[in-house]
Amino acid sequence: MTNDYLSKAKVLIVDDEPANVRLLERILALAGCHQVRCTTDPRQALPLFLEVEPDIVLLDLNMPYLNGFTVLEQLKAAISLEDYLPILILTADITVETKRKALTSGAKDFLTKPLDHAEVVLRIQNLIENRFLRQSMQRHNLDLERQVRERTGQLEDTLHELRTTQEQIVKQERLRALGMMAGGIAHDFNNALTMMLGYGELLHPWLEQNGSKREITYLDHIVSAAQDASHVVSRLREFYRPAEDNEIRLPVDLNEVVERVISLTSPKWKGKSRAAGVQIEVVSNLDKVPPVAGNAAELREVLTNLIFNAVDAMPQGGTITLSTTSDVDSAAVTITDTGIGMTPEERERCLEPFFTTKGEHGTGLGLSVVYGIVQRHKGAIEITSEKNAGTTFAIRFPATAEVEAAVKPQIARLDRTLRVLVVDDQEVICELIAEYMHGDGHSTACAYRGDEALKLFQKGTFDLVITDQAMPVMNGSQLAVAVKQHAPEIPVILLTGFGDEMLALGGRPPGVDLVLGKPISHAELRQAVYQAFTASKKLASVA
Ligand SMILES: Nc1ncnc2c1ncn2[C@@H]1O[C@H](COP(=O)(O)OP(=O)(O)OP(=O)(O)O)[C@@H](O)[C@H]1O
Ligand SMILES: [Mg+2]
Structure with missing residues (x-):
């Protein structure tokens, strides 16, 4: 092991006596140390030291031109503080005073002349071993410091992520x-x-x-x-309101939504700019994006609110840019304005209901509606804003696979045809619902009053009742109760202009299986029929 150190070590010998130099060279060669440079001129010590970069210096004290102490001083100045570079003094004068002086000048050990071969090798071995061990420790320390730096960096990143996530969770x-x-x-x-x-x-x-x-x-x-x-x-x-199980989610093309909303809102931004003598420009950058599972009307409402806010934020005019982009599993729509921007506090709170900076001109509900709709579409909103520089709302929705999953159950149709009793005091609505039902292969009978409907129901054989709520004599919920008394397994769908309120009030009146708000689309009704019917079948099979 130690010989290994000697074979790797570079040695510099400075001694004015050529015989001494030769002797040392031989001793070192025998011990396996061959990288040895020597000088008999002490003035060459420093340049040679800088050139060779030795691992140890063997230095005579008594020399012409420059004595060993001066050389020692020169070398000390050239050695960096962290570097352990042993200097071994070769001297015949080993008085206590010389020793002390040499040690305080930076020497590490002494060899007294005449030289003892074994002692020379052992002392050199010790010092070199010491140097190499320290070097390896320094490298190790540097490596550790680097690792600590890296880990600290990683920890800081994690901490930052954690803080951001925590802030989001709190929000x-x-x-x-x-x-x-x-x-x-x-x-x-x-x-x-x-x-x-x-x-x-x-x-x-x-x-x-x-x-x-x-x-x-x-x-x-x-x-x-x-x-x-x-x-x-x-x-x-x-x-x-949370997303409901029977909520209709059809594939929606975000680009189409953007284009329609730009056109629908044009009276606001064009009209306003004209009236106020300022100019608001709307620019669209539409990319090819996958469809998102959604409700087109709700998504239009989102963008409409955002455009209205952008217009409000630009009393001096400016530009609204709507862009769509996509990546592997999402589609995004971004709306940027060049308006007054928000303070960090406004940005933090703008989604909260009733938060407004517009006084009487705003209810503070626009962005809350946006938030609710985006949540129900499993989307995420990112807001960046700078005071007096503008605002960007980026809304990302899941795309592709998730769309299919979300859409599939919506287009499920019943594998059988039904006989449906349709009840509404408005004949046109009855006809419309009946048309929808016929379109799906079902047959219908219509009644325009609750009591008439009940008579029809009791006489005929029906699989399903779709009824309006507000009707003279017997309203929809009363009809539902009567139907259930007669045939508890027959599902009843209540179709009402008060659908929203009724749902908000926490649900369904007794006897009613599903409450739907008017107006209703064909797809929504088909989905509702499917849902009411499969749910009632499940109940029947459990019973
Ligand atoms: N594009 C925007 N630039 C600057 N501030 C905005 C922007 N959008 C929203 N805000 C800030 O967020 C607040 C809340 O917006 P939100 O749409 O919820 O309500 P509102 O516009 O004040 O009223 P409402 O939409 O109900 O008429 C606004 O009052 C405004 O301070
Ligand atoms: Mg608003």
Whole structure:
């Protein structure tokens, strides 16, 4: 092991006595050390040292021109502080004073002349071993420091990610809590508003016959205020309501949504710019994007709100850019404006319901609706904004495989035809629903009143009842109860203009299997029939 050190070591010998130099060379060669450079001129010591970069220096003290102490000083200045480079003094003068002086000048050990061969080899071996071990320790330390630096960097990255995730979770939690609160408030408000609107409507025809003009006007004010409040509640509902199992998710082309919304909102941005004498330009950069599983009307509502906000943010005019992009598993739509931007606090809070900086001109519900819709579409919103520089909303939706998964159950059709009783006091609606049913191969009978429908039901054989809620004499929920008393296994779908409110109130009246809000599309109705029917079959088989 030690010989190995000697064979690798580079040695520099500085001694004015050629015989000494030769002797040392021989001793070293015998010990396996062959990388030896020598000089008998001490003035050459430093240049040679710099050239050879030795692992050890053997240095005589008594020399002409420069004595060993001066050479020692020169070498010390050339050796860096971290470098352990042993200098071994060769001297016949080994007084205590010389020793002390040499040691304080940086020498590491002594060899007294005449030289003892074995001692020379052992001392050189020790010093070199020491040097190499220290070098390896230094390398090790450097490596450790590098590893620590790398790990610290990784930890900092992880910590940053963790903080970002934590902030997002806190924000999500905050919005969830707000959603629950909003849901509770909306529910109670809905109860009160349903009463106000319902009794208001009942009172109206009576007042028209018996009341004064002023009373009718007062009632109109009450009803219209209740309608406004109900509109706010239904917007609030868009923020907190979770996705429902039977929600229709069809493949939607984001580019089509963008183009339609640009055209639908043009009166706002074109009209506004003209009226205010400023110019708002709308630019679109549409890429080829995969379809997303969604509800096109809701997605249009998202972009409409974002465009309206962008217009509001640009009182001096500017540019709104709508882009669509995609990657492997998602499609995104980005809307950027060159408007007033938001402060970090505004950006943090802008999705919260009722947060607005527009005073009376804003309800603060636009972005809450956006948030609710995007959540139900399993999407994510990223907002970047800088005060007085502009804002970007990037909304990413899952695409492809997830679309198929989401869409498949929606297009499921029943594998049998049904006999459907359709009930609505408006004949046209009855006809429309019947048309939808015929389109899916089912047969229908129509009734325009609840009591008539019940008679028909009791006489005939029906597999399903689709009924309106508000009808004279017997309304839809009363009909549902009567149907269930007669045939509990027959599913009843309640189709009503109050669908939203009813759902927000927490559900279905007794006897009703599904509540649907009007207006309803063919696909939505088909899905509902499928759902009501398969659910009732499941129940029947359990029973
Ligand atoms: N593009 C934007 N640039 C600057 N600020 C914006 C932008 N979009 C939204 N904001 C800020 O977020 C707030 C909330 O927006 P949100 O759409 O929810 O409500 P609103 O526009 O104030 O009112 P509403 O949409 O109900 O009429 C705004 O008042 C505004 O401060
Ligand atoms: Mg808005």
